[in-house]
Amino acid sequence: LNRLREHLPEDLPLLVTARQRFKGLDRIDISVLAREDAKALLAFAAERDADELASSDTLCAIVGDHPFALRIAGAKLKNDALTPEQLVAQLADSPHQLKTPKGWREAGKESISALLQTSLDTLSDDAYEAFMAIGALESGSVSSALLTRLLRRDVDKVDGALIELQTRALAERSARPGSDVSEYH
Numbered sequence: 322l323n324r325l326r327e328h329l330p331e332d333l334p335l336l337v338t339a340r341q342r343f344k345g346l347d348r349i350d351i352s353v354l355a356r357e358d359a360k361a362l363l364a365f366a367a368e369r370d371a372d373e374l375a376s377s378d379t380l381c382a383i384v385g386d387h388p389f390a391l392r393i394a395g396a397k398l399k400n401d402a403l404t405p406e407q408l409v410a411q412l413a414d415s416p417h418q419l420k421t422p423k424g425w426r427e428a429g430k431e432s433i434s435a436l437l438q439t440s441l442d443t444l445s446d447d448a449y450e451a452f453m454a455i456g457a458l459e460s461g462s463v464s465s466a467l468l469t470r471l472l473r474r475d476v477d478k479v480d481g482a483l484i485e486l487q488t489r490a491l492a493e494r495s496a497r498p499g500s501d502v503s504e505y506h
Contacts, residue, residue, distance in 0.1 A: 359386040363405075366395020366490065374398075377405040383412060390436055396490035397440055411439050440489055447474070451482035452491055455505065462506040 322337060326345075329335070337346060354362060359381040364371040384390035397408060441449060454471055455463050463471070469479045483505050486492035496503045 353386040354388060354391070356381060356386060359388075359391055362388060362391045363395045363398075366392045367398040368395075369398070374405055380405040380409050383409060384436055393436055393440055393490045396488065397436070397443075400489055401443065408439075412436060440491060444489070444491075445482065445485060447478050447482040448485040448489075450474075451479060452486055455486075455492065462504045464502050464504050466502075468505075 335346070356378070360374065360377050361371060363377050363381060364374045367374060380394060381391065384394055394408060397403065398405065441452065444452065450472060451468060454468060455461065465476065465480055465483060469476045472479060483492060486505065487494055492505045494503050494505055
């Protein structure tokens with residue numbers, strides 16, 4: 322990004338989505354969605370009809386109508402074949418150990434921590450290990466080949482773990498046009 326910025330006009334608007342912070346760029350927080358939009362995003366992520374998730378009001382409220390949390394919740398509903406009520410019960414019973422980050426105590430953000438922990442708890446050992454390894458990397462992204470070397474695991478196990486993370490909305494796969502290398506973020 323820094324090399325790219327050297328060649329761009331200084332007054333050119335630039336929006337970057339990344340976990341890292343870049344000098345000279347302001348941080349933008351993702352705002353919460355209106356309830357109907359939150360329910361629509363949840364239904365989309367769960368790959369269900371909105372009518373099927375009519376009772377999702379409580380779940381949306383618990384995660385503060387936050388788009389990232391709704392995407393993870395939808396993946397959890399889909400992959401674990403849960404109803405919104407079942408996921409709400411899991412979140413209420415979740416003995417998560419994550420400390421809530423400073424400033425996350427409002428708008429249901431504590432529940433996002435519980436949702437993430439609940440999602441992590443349902444991962445296979447291989448997927449959990451892959452998730453933690455990716456998070457430990459400074460870039461927050463990795464190719465399957467690099468992760469295979471880092472973890473000293475069979476390539477099929479690592480690929481399976483990465484696919485599991487992707488289906489649970491805990492990682493995203495991307496590839497550059499013309500490249501055979503895929504990265505997971």
